[in-house]
Amino acid sequence: MATIAKSGTVKGPLVPSIVTKIVNSLRDLSNTLLIPALAILTAILVGSVMILLAGRDPIAAYTGLVEGAWLEPRGLVQSLLKTSPLILSGLAVGFAFKGGLFNIGAQGQLIVGSVAAAWAGYAFSGLPSWLHIILAMGAAALAGALWGAIPGALKAYSGAHEVITTIMFNFIASRIAEWMISLGSADGKIPPGPLADPNSGAISRTRPVLESARLPVVFEVPPPSVPNLNIGLFIAVAAAILIMLLVNRTTFGFELRMVGLNPSAAQYAGVNVKRLTISTMAIAGGLAGLAGAVQTLGINGYYEANQSLGLGFDSITVSLLASNNPLGIMFSAFMFGSMDQGTTRMQRSGVAPELILVIQALILMFIAAPQIIRWLYRVRVSGKGGQKLSTGWGQR
Amino acid sequence: MDILGLTITTGAVIATLNATIRQAIPITLGSQSGLLSERSSIVNIGIEGMMLMAAFSGYMMNSYLSGSDISTFADDNMRLGVCVLVGVLTGGLMGLFHALLCIRYKVDHIISGTVVNILAAGVTGYFYNAQTETKGKIPPLISNPWEKGDFLYNVGAVLFDKDIITYLTFVIVGFIAFALFRTVWGLRTRSIGENPRAADTLGINVYRLQYTNLFFSGALAGLAGAYLTLADVGVFERGMTAGKGFIALAVMIFGKWHPIGALMGALLFGFLTALQSQLQFFGIVVPHQLVALIPYAVTVIVLAGFVGRARPPAHVGQAYEVE
Numbered sequence: 001m002a003t004i005a006k007s008g009t010v011k012g013p014l015v016p017s018i019v020t021k022i023v024n025s026l027r028d029l030s031n032t033l034l035i036p037a038l039a040i041l042t043a044i045l046v047g048s049v050m051i052l053l054a055g056r057d058p059i060a061a062y063t064g065l066v067e068g069a070w071l072e073p074r075g076l077v078q079s080l081l082k083t084s085p086l087i088l089s090g091l092a093v094g095f096a097f098k099g100g101l102f103n104i105g106a107q108g109q110l111i112v113g114s115v116a117a118a119w120a121g122y123a124f125s126g127l128p129s130w131l132h133i134i135l136a137m138g139a140a141a142l143a144g145a146l147w148g149a150i151p152g153a154l155k156a157y158s159g160a161h162e163v164i165t166t167i168m169f170n171f172i173a174s175r176i177a178e179w180m181i182s183l184g185s186a187d188g189k190i191p192p193g194p195l196a197d198p199n200s201g202a203i204s205r206t207r208p209v210l211e212s213a214r215l216p217v218v219f220e221v222p223p224p225s226v227p228n229l230n231i232g233l234f235i236a237v238a239a240a241i242l243i244m245l246l247v248n249r250t251t252f253g254f255e256l257r258m259v260g261l262n263p264s265a266a267q268y269a270g271v272n273v274k275r276l277t278i279s280t281m282a283i284a285g286g287l288a289g290l291a292g293a294v295q296t297l298g299i300n301g302y303y304e305a306n307q308s309l310g311l312g313f314d315s316i317t318v319s320l321l322a323s324n325n326p327l328g329i330m331f332s333a334f335m336f337g338s339m340d341q342g343t344t345r346m347q348r349s350g351v352a353p354e355l356i357l358v359i360q361a362l363i364l365m366f367i368a369a370p371q372i373i374r375w376l377y378r379v380r381v382s383g384k385g386g387q388k389l390s391t392g393w394g395q396r
Numbered sequence: 397m398d399i400l401g402l403t404i405t406t407g408a409v410i411a412t413l414n415a416t417i418r419q420a421i422p423i424t425l426g427s428q429s430g431l432l433s434e435r436s437s438i439v440n441i442g443i444e445g446m447m448l449m450a451a452f453s454g455y456m457m458n459s460y461l462s463g464s465d466i467s468t469f470a471d472d473n474m475r476l477g478v479c480v481l482v483g484v485l486t487g488g489l490m491g492l493f494h495a496l497l498c499i500r501y502k503v504d505h506i507i508s509g510t511v512v513n514i515l516a517a518g519v520t521g522y523f524y525n526a527q528t529e530t531k532g533k534i535p536p537l538i539s540n541p542w543e544k545g546d547f548l549y550n551v552g553a554v555l556f557d558k559d560i561i562t563y564l565t566f567v568i569v570g571f572i573a574f575a576l577f578r579t580v581w582g583l584r585t586r587s588i589g590e591n592p593r594a595a596d597t598l599g600i601n602v603y604r605l606q607y608t609n610l611f612f613s614g615a616l617a618g619l620a621g622a623y624l625t626l627a628d629v630g631v632f633e634r635g636m637t638a639g640k641g642f643i644a645l646a647v648m649i650f651g652k653w654h655p656i657g658a659l660m661g662a663l664l665f666g667f668l669t670a671l672q673s674q675l676q677f678f679g680i681v682v683p684h685q686l687v688a689l690i691p692y693a694v695t696v697i698v699l700a701g702f703v704g705r706a707r708p709p710a711h712v713g714q715a716y717e718v719e
Contacts, residue, residue: 050522102506104642159702163441164646171639171692179685188682317514320507352636357518365511369501 001267038373039366041361050358051351060349068345075345077221077229082297083330083337085110085308087236088291089315090333091243092148092284094324098247099280100260105151105166106288107312108173108269109144113289115177116143117296118303119195121209132212137235137293144289145282147173152281156274162281170312178305181205197302215298232298237330239287256280260282288312314340317364336360406550412667412674413554418628420659420666421565422637425620426644427651427658428572433491433613434653435576435589436606437711438498439505442512443617444641446490448623452520455530455548455632458625462531476534480561480622487618488611490516495610499603502715510661513641521634538639559627561619566659568616573655585609586617589709592716602716617641646695653708664698665691 040171048058069079089106096103120139124132151165183206184192192198215230249254258266259276267273291311296303318336322328339360343353366373373379415690426443433440457478461469469475490512497508537560540552576582584605592602620640625632647665653658668691675687 054522154696154700158700160696161649164649164699165696167642167646168641168692168696172696173688175685175689179683182683182685184683190683193683260665316510320510342689352522354518354521357514358522359518360589361511361518362512364507365497365503368503368511369497369509371501 003140007334034379035370035373036363036367038377038379039292039363039370041375042366042376043362046362047355047359050355054351056350061346061351064345065339065342066348067342069342074221074227075341077219078227079338079341080229080233081227081335081337082235082340083334084298085291085295085311086315086318086333086337087233087240088294089311090286090318090322091240091326092144092288092291093118093315094319094322094326094329095243095287096280096284097319097324098253098260099194099256099276100263101155101277101280101284102163103148103166103281103284103288104316105148105169105285105312106291106315107308108170109147109285109288110167110292110308110312111138111170111173111177112147113144113292114296114308115180115195115206115292116140116289116304117213117293118206118209121213121297122207125210125212127212129212129216132210133215133297136209136213136297137290140289140293140296141286142289144292145286148285149278149282152278152330155281156277172345177303178204181303195303203304206302208298208302212325214301215294227299230298232294235290235294236333237339239290240326240330243287247326252279288315289313294361317360321364321367363394408674410550410553412670415670415673416663416666417554417558417562419535419669420563420662421628422620422640423644423647423665424565424659424662425616425623426570426641427662428569428646429487429491429613429616429620430645431651431653431655431658432572432585432616433494433607434648434712435585435709436609436613436710437589437592437714437716438495438588438606438610439509439713440494440610440613441506441509441642441645442490442494442516443644444637444639445509445513445516446487446614446617447621447624447641448520448635448637449490449516450483450487450618451625452480452516452524452621452632452635454618454622455485455625456523456528456567457482458533459528460528461554462529472531475531476626479626480534480619483622483626484615484618487621488615491610491612491617492616494614495607498576498715499606505713517635520632524632524634528632529669530630533625534561534627537563541709549652559623561623561627564619565623567620569659576655586709588716591710592711596716597716602718620644643695646699649708650695650699665695668694 024110048062051058051061065260068075070076089110092106092109093103096209111161117136117140120136121132124135127135147169148166151160151162151169154160154165155162180193180195182193182195183196183202183204184190195202195206197205199207217230218230218234221228245253247256255271255276256265258269259271259273259280263273292308295308295311300307314336318332319329321332321335339356343356346355347353414622426447429443429446430440452529459478461475461478469478494508494512497503497511498505536557538558540549540555540556542549542552576585584595584600587598588602588605596602621637624636629636643665644662647661648658650661650664651659672684672690673689675682
């Protein structure tokens with residue numbers, strides 16, 4: 001008995017080991033969830049102060065946020081629709097991080113994916129729906145993969161850092177897409193872009209995707225609401241599970257993580273780091289391309305300028321928030337999608353939508369620096385401390 | 397003058413060169429900001445956010461003082477001087493915030509920079525009110541001394557009629573280039589970027605130097621932001637930095653972490669950007685979107701082809717633990 005009192009743990013046959021195991025895993029779970037929960041709470045409190053500073057009512061604002069995002073079928077479906085591309089583009093960032101690459105290029109990869117999906121969606125007619133969808137999704141994944149693989153190859157063979165090249169590729173992708181859907185000059189000297197819809201009036205966008213390429217609906221929202229839940233969400237969830245298996249259960253994933261942790265050691269152990277860098281960026285780009293396809297084929301039905309503005313950068317936060325864990329990304333994407341959806345209702349109480357950005361930044365900060373939370377609430381949590389992601393500039 | 401079938405006028409050349417300088421100033425200041433930070437072994441992808449926050453605070457101060465009836469601020473120079481100072485200090489504080497997260501809390505530098513960027517976009521967007529007005533922006537420091545029609549007038553049109561921040565930028569680059577390679581501070585800064593352990597052993601207070609340099613790094617990004625709202629554009633718009641902070645980072649790598657090299661990179665990028673906006677005046681008819689991507693494409697090509705494997709400060713991006 002003396003030993004029990006001293007160490008505080010029970011050993012031996014006194015308590016069945018299964019119970020100890022359950023208690024311990026529950027304690028672990030509460031430990032892992034305590035910091036994120038307190039981080040979100042603190043960020044919301046700081047947000048309240050900002051709402052008060054602007055002379056508005058925080059309770060009304062947050063109630064609006066939750067109502068708009070979750071408490072009505074229409075809002076919930078919209079939140080889930082916004083979640084689907086975020087999961088895929090979040091995976092595009094997180095997967096590259098696992099291999100030690102910082103893919104800021106999800107935005108550009110997403111744009112080329114959207115455009116490719118729109119093109120394949122209207123250029124082929126007479127196909128059965130399942131084939132047309134696979135074709136359009138495949139075109140988007142391929143375009144995104146190519147857009148990711150080029151910076152990967154530049155990194156592998158010339159040492160040009162992916163952070164810089166992917167940012168440049170974002171700009172280039174959005175300019176090319178703008179050109180493709182541009183209306184041309186009024187005097188006819190500059191012709192309209194190759195994908196521009198001649199029947200769209202004055203709106204720059206591609207031709208509408210054929211009905212056979214639209215993602216099938218799985219849940220219809222009661223009228224008069226239009227957007228219905230389509231299979232995009234399930235594609236995204238399936239991708240998250242596949243990426244998790246790829247990273248944790250395959251040789252490729254093992255090599256990927258090895259390169260991510262120490263490229264020199266991986267090289268020494270016989271990993272082809274150059275080829276791995278290119279394939280990592282190609283897969284990441286393909287995931288972002290799929291995100292664009294889910295948006296074009298599932299939501300808009302065409303590509304229009306700026307349809308995914310900011311989505312690529314949100315996906316960086318989504319991934320970081322989940323420590324680049326594929327399954328965690330699903331939840332952080334849902335949180336971001338919900339917040340995005342809820343702001344529309346929140347604005348009715350006079351609060352600017354940018355408040356959400358402040359809250360997101362604070363959540364990310366508190367989760368990355370748990371010591372602040374521990375200090376604020378005087379909690380003692382055994383944590384890993386700050387996570388390590390980047391390996392600095394050009395260390396391979 | 398006709399070159400390759402293009403009609404090039406003096407006016408178009410002057411406009412291109414002036415646009416080059418206008419585009420290059422914030423990117424140059426941003427690249428110097430990144431340089432100070434990375435030479436001190438801290439990656440700074442938060443330049444974009446620091447710029448935006450300073451652009452906002454400088455502009456809001458200008459708007460506030462323009463409406464105040466305190467006699468001191470009736471003078472334009474006094475008012476704008478205070479506004480620039482507010483912008484620079486805002487940047488400096490953001491730099492210290494980034495340093496605090498990276499050094500004290502050992503947050504990954506990329507995450508901390510991302511926090512800075514999102515926070516700045518959120519705070520400025522949240523508090524920005526489109527109804528604000530000001531009494532105007534920074535006037536040119538020296539006006540063109542030559543008469544119109546004189547050949548020297550054309551030279552003067554590029555050299556003069558610029559605001560004080562433009563001139564200051566070139567002075568700052570020269571000063572940093574001198575200080576980094578010719579002073580004790582510079583030697584110490586480079587040493588904590590390469591090998592903080594060795595520097596620590598020799599009695600250099602690594603953390604204090606990092607905090608100081610990050611303050612100045614932020615202040616430079618702040619000056620870039622102040623340039624945008626107080627000298628260049630004159631008003632604030634949501635997200636107005638539009639990637640300039642990231643391009644500044646590209647330019648810094650392009651210049652291989654050397655102040656003068658970064659300045660050259662910024663001028664090249666500014667020139668390409670200026671060229672695309674001037675091309676239509678040269679009589680070329682092409683979709684402007686395709687011309688607009690040239691600066692970015694050239695940056696990639698130059699980075700991949702000519703700069704090659706740039707060698708960053710050895711310890712950049714890693715936390716240092718004092719023993």
